[in-house]
Amino acid sequence: MNSEKAVAYLLPIVAIILFLVVMLSPSIFKGQGVYQEINRLTQDVNKEDWNSANARLLSLDKEWQKVINRIQFGAEREEINSLSRSLARLKGIINAEDKDSALIELAEINHYWLAIGR
Amino acid sequence: MNEVSVVIVRSLMAFFTLLIFTRILGKQEVSQLTFFDYINGITIGSIAASLATNLNGRSLTEWVGLATWTGAVLALQVITVKSRYISKYINGEPxxxxxxxxxxxxxxxxxxxxxxxxxxxxxxxxxxxxxxxxxxxxxxxxxxxxxxxxxxQPVIPKDLNISTDYDGLSAELIYNGVVIEQNLKQVNLDRNWLEQQLRAKGINDPSEVMLAHLNTKGELYIDKYSDFVTDSADFSERYDPKEGQ
Known part of the structure; x- marks a missing residue:
């Protein structure tokens, strides 16, 4: 096989592999950062440590924004928007220091997180 | 999340995926497509469009749909080529x-x-x-x-027992000002011969030529970039004839 023919075959194969990586980005580049932050925030809410919970929520939001940039080309827009909306609600709940609602919202965030890239 | 950038990336993926898949499916003229082929083409295009702009679906699932549909069409193509019976069953008969x-x-x-x-x-x-x-x-x-x-039926030279010359494919020797050496070799000619022919027609450099091809009778057709047509026929209807009155 000459080099010209090899390139003709390799080019579409490389392109398809690249597309698959982009499309699988939610599973590949999701990471564990957000999941760890959700667990730590759940512990803070359980202990009703609202100062720590507020700080943790900020770092969770920051981590989530980083993940969005990595997964946006492969993930469903609705999956991303649902989690973002839930985070916004959680912010209000933590400010109101409402433990029950915060735990409900955290469970929902966790559900959305696990669904991304599945 | 910037939706515009997501649409751009997904559109590029859909575009090149479609290009690769249609190349895999091979060359079939639109006029030769059966009704089923036509519908398949529309469906594959529709899935690709969805992959590009439907941000509420995962790109992977849409892409898998596209690949599955292309795979099914390809499988049918292979089967129908191998089995005349299945080909008749699927495509019908004249x-x-x-x-x-x-x-x-x-x-x-x-x-x-x-x-x-x-x-x-x-x-x-x-x-x-x-x-x-x-x-x-x-x-x-x-x-x-x-x-x-x-x-x-029209009369053909054979009906009148008239002998005809062989007529085959012409060889392109210059295309867009570039000499195609491979074609020159195939007709057992060289660059010197070509340059000589060009000089005879007042052309000093092949880059002045848009197209040159040699037919099986040995006649060289040359079309230069600079045309000397002073009053070219204009069939355009862009202007309202009433305006000119």
Whole structure:
């Protein structure tokens, strides 16, 4: 096989592999950062440590924004928007220091997180 | 999340995926497509469009749909090439509509093929008198192939026992000002010969030539970039004729 023919075959194969990586980005580049932050925030809410919970929520939001940039080309827009909306609600709940609602919202965030890239 | 950038990336993926998949499916002229091929083409295009702009779906699932549909079409293509029976079963068979000058009404009814359609397709083949037709076959792609009665067929050199010269494919020697060395070699000629021919026509450099090709009779056709047509025919209807009055 000459080099010209090899390139003709390799080019579409490389392109398809690249597309698959982009499309699988939610599973590949999701990471564990957000999941760890959700667990730590759940512990803070359980202990009703609202100062720590507020700080943790900020770092969770920051981590989530980083993940969005990595997964946006492969993930469903609705999956991303649902989690973002839930985070916004959680912010209000933590400010109101409402433990029950915060735990409900955290469970929902966790559900959305696990669904991304599945 | 910037939706515009997501749409751009997904559109590029859909575009190049479609390009690769259609190359895999091979060359088939649009006019040769059966109704099923046509629908498949539309469906594959529709899935690709969804992959590009439907941000509420995961790109992978849409891409898998595209790949599955292409795979199914490819599998059918392979099967129909290998088995004549399956090919007939899937694509159908050509149907004789006119046999020995007689219209096969029963077959036409079975195929839900109307007389108007038959007359229209005959007219498209410049046949306005149905009595000139010996055989007409409705092909799988819906086109009509017609064999005229021998008395209505044009005379060809063989009928008159006239000998004709061999006529084959022409070789392109210059394209867009670039000499195609490979084609020159194939016709056992070299660059010196070509340059000599060009000089004889007042051309000093091949880059002045848009197209040069050599036919099997050894005649060299040359078209230069600079044309010397002073009053080219203009068939454009862009201007309102009333304005000129």
């Amino acid at each position: 149907i004789v509509i006119i046999m020995n000058g007689q219209i096969m009404e029963t077959t036409m009814n079975k195929m839900r093929y109307q007389m108007g359609e038959l007359l229209e397709q005959l007219r498209e083949k410049s046949i306005f008198d149905i009595s000139q037709v010996e055989f007409a076959v409705l092909e799988v792609n819906g086109k009509l192939s017609v064999l005229k009665k021998s008395s209505y």
